[in-house]
Amino acid sequence: TTREDIFANLDEMLINGELSNADVADLKTKIADALNNTIVAEWFDGSWDKLYCERSIVSDKLLMKRPDRVMIRGDKAVVVDYKFGEEDNRHSQQVSSYMEKLQEMGYRLIEGYVWYVSAGKIVQIDK
Secondary structure, eight states: OOHHHHHHHHHHHHHTTSSOHHHHHHHHHHHHHHHTSHHHHHHTSSOOSEEEESOOEEOTTSOEEOOSEEEEETTEEEEEEEEOSOOOHHHHHHHHHHHHHHHHTTOSEEEEEEEETTTTEEEEEOO
16 A cells, blocks of 8 residues: 555565565566656555555446545545556546546545556546
């Protein structure tokens, strides 16, 4: 949930023999670079009232929507979907649909993002 959790998990994977020293060092560098982005840093700073990762949102048509990360603080909700491939317009539409559901749930201030992690690109989605 936080930056510290990510690095602690990497250390645990090293201890458990799941990753080598070199792998952990490489991943820590890449993750630190990604988390140093001002926008991303806030997502992982531990300041959110509620955090939901991979939680389903059921729509009125009984369709399940499952955003990667939803962060709540007061009446503000931020939804982020992580992508590791090429940029695609469907990704923006997907996040937009999550934002609509959050609005229906009563959140007034909603931000949405697609984070192309490997490319280091963050696309903010307009409502």
